[in-house]
Amino acid sequence: MNELVSHKNDFSPELIQWAHSEHMLADPVTRRDYFGHMNANDFIDLTQQVASIVRTGDSTQRQHFDGEQNGQQVRLLFVDVPEQQDKEQLLRETWETAQEFLTNPNIPDNDALEYAALTAAMGILWIHPFMDGNGRTSRVVSYLMAKGPEDESDLKILMTKSMPQEWQIFAPSHFVPEEDLGVNRKADEDFLKWQGGILGEQGETLADITANMRSRDSVFYKFLAHGDSKVHEIIEPFITRDKDGKPKEIDASLALEALINDPERGIEFAANFRNLRRTELAGHIRRFLHAMSSDKPGAFRITKDFELHDNNHGNDISKARSRIMREQVKQKRTREGILPRDELAIRHKSFSTIHQRDLAQKTVAESIPGKRSFFKRLRTKNV
Secondary structure, three states, X not given: OOOOOOOOOOOHHHHHHHHHHOHHHOOHHHHHHHHHOOOHHHHHHHHHHHHHHHHHOOOOOOOOOOOEEOOEEOOOOOOOOOXXXXXXXXXXXXXXXXXXXXXXXXXXXXXXXXXXXXXHHHHHHHHOOOOOOHHXXXXXHHHHHHHOOOOHHHHHHHHHOOOOHHHOOOOOHHHOOOOOOOOOHHHHHHHEEOOOOOOOOOHHHHHHHHHHOOOHHHHHHHHHHHOOHHHHHHHHHHEEEOOOOOEEEEEHHHHHHHHHOOOOOHHHHHHHHHHHHXXXXXXXXXXXXXXXXXXXXXXXXXXXXXXXXXXXXXXXXXHHHXXXXXXXXXXXXXXXXXXXXXXXHHHHHHHOHHHHHHHHHHHHHHHOOOHHHHXXXXXXXXO
């Protein structure tokens, strides 16, 4: 998607001024109390306020949710964006999940803030409530939540760089598993054929839906699973079978066109497909939120590409990633495995150069002989 608000528009001075005026962001204990008492309406207000700063530099305004214009939905590269009418509710659910960490007395302050920050960031990114500036808004909100306005240079980077490596936030694909439909996903590509347009009164909207949906196969299978004998009777002419009578291929475009143009139940079929689509688009976000709040450990998955990068490239960034990942896995792993929220946090810390920088500074500080005792004496003297 083309940028509506260029990253060259640097509103970081306005952001920094506003952030420093929010005294509740100062330290982890105060931030946790502040965000812990924030309700869903307050979170939406904060998100819209930060989005306004990102786009115009004005902290007194609130950017309305404009992620759909002229019936055209904003698109993402790897996931489908939910319908505009569901975005506010999904943001509320996102904050409810984030708040679970902030109000849990058994979670240390820094961990609670990080879990909440990453939950909020992924929610804003995937919900995509705005036409532009979603990435910058998610990064600023999560950074301020996790770290506060402690480093102005960091905030400038988050405002002016596109997908900065300084603050990487991404969820592993297994955070949002699709429901098991009993069909091999690789085989789906060959089994369902989508070609041409969908014609008819209901077809104009559905054609756009199916043309732009990455999850259209899932929606179509669920539609068939919920369908009665009439549905299967209508689609039968569009099924190619092998010599044993087993289905080999479905021309999904023509089958759906026949369904929605059925003179008796076409309107019903079109409405059912739209409803399933709406549920599917919101579903991956809700599955992510469920995974974040789950106390069921899973297997920690390091991709082969990451392992190869670390083994074959002995550069400082690679070494820092490896060290952070090893230390975090050692801290968070239990006999059963690692919680999904800890996996997301480990990946964020490992791939974000801000955390690598902080680790390097901590390492230098710990390596200077007598530095701790020097600061201890200094503090005592000042008292």
